[in-house]
Amino acid sequence: MAESIRVLFVEDQETDVTLARHALEHDGLGFEWRCVATASELGCALADFNPHIVLCDYTLPGYSGRAALDLVRRLRPATPLLFVVGSIGEDGAIACLKYGAADYLLKSNLLRLGTAVRRAIADARERERTQEVESSRLRLAEVLEASPDMVVMSDPAGRITFVNHAACALLGHSRDQLLGMEWSGTCAVPLDARLRQEALHTATQNGSWQGEIAIAAPYGAAIATSQVVTAHKDTNGTTRFFSMISRDVGDRSSFEARIHQLVNYDSLTGLPNLAYIDEFVRRSIVSAHDSSSLIALVTVNLDGFRLVDEGFGRAVGDVVLRSVGAALKSAVHERDAVARVGPDEFLIILSRLAHSIDAAARVQRILDSIAAPRSFAGQEVQLTASAGIAVYPSDGGDFESLLRNATAAMHDVKCKSHGRLQFHSGDVQQRAQRRLGLETGLRNAIRHHELSLFYQPQYEIRTGRACGVEALARWFTPGREAISPAVFIPVAEQAGLIGELGAWVLQEACETVMAWTDQGEEPPTLCVNVSTQQICKEFSAVIARTLEHSGFPAERLELEITESVLLGNAELALECLAQWKSLGVRIAVDDFGTGYSSLSYLSRLPVDRLKVDKALVHGMTSEPRAAAIVHTVVSLGQQLGFTVLAEGVETEQQLAMLKDLGCHQMQGYLLAVPSPATEARTLLSRRWGARRMSRSRAAYAATASLGVH
DSSP states (O other): OOSOEEEEEEOSOHHHHHHHHHHHHHTTOOEEEEEEOSHHHHHHHHHHTOOSEEEEOSEETTEEHHHHHHHHHHHOTTSOEEEEESOOOHHHHHHHHHHTOOEEEETTOOTTHHHHHHHHHHHHHHHHHHHHHHHHHHHHHHHHHHOSSEEEEEOTTSBEEEEOHHHHHHHTOOHHHHTTOBGGGGBSSHHHHHHHHHHHHHHHHHSEEEEEEEEEOGGGOEEEEEEEEEEEEOTTSOEEEEEEEEEEGGGHHHHHHHHHHHHHBOTTTOOBOHHHHHHHHHHHHHHHHHHTOEEEEEEEEETTHHHHHHHHOHHHHHHHHHHHHHHHHHTSOTTSEEEEEETTEEEEEEEEESSHHHHHHHHHHHHHHHHSOEEETTEEEOOOEEEEEEEETTTOSSHHHHHHHHHHHHHHHHHHOSSOEEEOOHHHHHHHHHHHHHHHHHHHHHHTTOEEEEEEEEEETTTOOEEEEEEEEEEEOTTOOEEOHHHHHHHHHHTTOHHHHHHHHHHHHHHHHHHTSOTTOOOOEEEEEOOGGGOSTHHHHHHHHHHHHHOOOGGGEEEEEEGGGGGSOHHHHHHHHHHHHHTTOEEEEEEETSSOOOHHHHHHSOOSEEEEOHHHHHHTTTOHHHHHHHHHHHHHHHHHTOEEEEOOOOSHHHHHHHHHHTOOEEOSTTTOOOBOHHHHHHHHTSOSTTOOOOSOHHHHHHHHTTOOO
């Protein structure tokens, strides 16, 4: 086995792992390895490490080899598991082999470990190949059986070995009657029977034959068919079998109409698709040019339609889309057009307009009609939609330009709010170009490690001692332009980069803060923000891997989520947070008090700390309502056993009020601004009671412009 393999050890004894590794190395195996000892670690490693083989002890503290085998079979059924045991009874060994273990070896005799690993992996790959071949055969059979064309196969002598349903229906015979029949017997007249033999001969010589042959249909009828006969040969050039695909020539017009429908219309709503609307717009532009009128191309996107599919199911989602399509169709004139161009996106062409304002009024009526409540199978569904409008000729002289500009306007308005419309403008185009430039720059910055982390200390209000540090991503372009996190974090989320960025922040922060500690000293609590998009089961594996690679103590790592995670799939959020807690990390709710949280969910969250939103802290000295909310949050935290930290503390008055309210902790520019790692480490060693601002006001302002998060 020349390539390197991945070996996952399920073992709690480091010595046993070392002996097994030496046995594999001695046998000439090249491999990567990882070792786990618990069920949660095994689940993460199966997803993250993707091993070629699992070498498992049979008896583990609080866990069993049989349970590990069950988990591997459930999560990675194609991955072989081989028991390496100190001792195992004959009954236990037989039971595990019967249940699916590849083999078992005694730890006292590892001479054949390499051979057993090679054989287990080879057997697993052979099973995968066999299953794939069988799956391919079944898929092909399903495709042929579902084909409306007549499909027949024969052996080299011309005896039928396969017919699909369409062939049975066309020839008027059962499958059993046709199998074994001479292929020429399906022809209507002797002349065509001879033509069939000629077709077989030509296919044998040239690979294929194409022409028309009349076949014998029920009740003596003859049906003209267009046929393609192919000779399928082995590597020696010997014909293994023939295939024949036939189509009723008389049905050609309906077939062509069917193809036209599939190519130009959406199968779900029956509306034209992008291919059809392209030509429609080109004709409309010619007409508008001749009549000096305007055309509006409108992109309509349903807001949050994904939640309909997830909340009510795909069937209800399809009904909703058909209903919206019908509403759009009824809302336009006969000279206009409506098309479905994406899963939740429609395109409307409004023609013969005198003024662009006419388009705004009509589109607003369309959006109002979409927003009307709908009831499907006892479920009430209410949607909104956002629309972008591009007008010919001012916003583009061809279909591609109009579509691009309308789509840019639609995306721009969706970023601001839902259920609104917006015309294209030069500002929209410039914002779209800047957004694309930011995405490209951020992608390169992540790839080339151009991002950096700043750290902001946190302090105990009662003692003035540092109690932790928050890691904050910063992006400085090669030209030293500072891009605010308020700008690049949303870009990362929208571009699908947040997973990669978040994993880097977590790893970099853990390694950096771990390096601050002296021998035997515990690092400070490290707080890392987690995006809503990272609330997924895969992120648990990222956390586990980071803790393992960095050596950072799990109990000193705090992951910060925002209240808004509960606006999505709250049950998924609770499940993921429970997984994180099982790894030993702390959890904080960031920006608390902005009004999203349900107290019932809050009581179920495995939370260690609440962070009061900085806007409330800023307003508490002048707005009684803000002060009341802060007081309530502090009291709530005390009653539920949460630590409460106030964010964004900038004045002595704010600090004094927080101290009077009994708030536990704080962070903000009053005490320390976000700083590079070296400066932040120095700040952590100081109490703030006798503090002096170590930075100039200019440096303070420059850092503040980046934002805290």
